[in-house]
Amino acid sequence: MKSLQEVFNQIQIVKKQQKDLRGAYRDALANSEEFQQLKDQLEALKLKKKQVEDGIKLEYASELNKLDELKTELEEQNTMLSDIALTHIMNGEQLEELVDHKNQAYEPVLSVKFKKSDIAKQEEPVRSVAAEEFEDRKPSIMDAGFLEINPSM
Numbered sequence: 001m002k003s004l005q006e007v008f009n010q011i012q013i014v015k016k017q018q019k020d021l022r023g024a025y026r027d028a029l030a031n032s033e034e035f036q037q038l039k040d041q042l043e044a045l046k047l048k049k050k051q052v053e054d055g056i057k058l059e060y061a062s063e064l065n066k067l068d069e070l071k072t073e074l075e076e077q078n079t080m081l082s083d084i085a086l087t088h089i090m091n092g093e094q095l096e097e098l099v100d101h102k103n104q105a106y107e108p109v110l111s112v113k114f115k116k117s118d119i120a121k122q123e124e125p126v127r128s129v130a131a132e133e134f135e136d137r138k139p140s141i142m143d144a145g146f147l148e149i150n151p152s153m
Helices: 004-030 033-059 061-090 129-135 141-146
Strands: none
Touching: 004 033, 033 061
């Protein structure tokens, strides 16, 4: 089984490859005259859309305020639901089954995420051979064939 550090290093390599390929793609778009013309037309339409939206927002101000209140209440209720479930799990208790009005059951999903900490390690970072090989060559847009780009990252 690979260590956490090995998998983390592979993730960092893939992220760097994605970043470089996205940059090459953005450069190609920036050099396209047709793309720039369409982009300008889109900006003009967005401005017109925004003006129409602002007019309608004025007409429906009270409904939109109520919508904001409901959104806040929903966030609070979801936080409470998560807190109650986590408390039950930490106490070793079994969670009751949740069922909606369509008789659809729901189950809890727990996850662990890692975020960059404020503390920097003083020693030399761990590097893999693959990362050094990738940095030695310049990527091109043609490299996209070996890499699936996940827009959620």
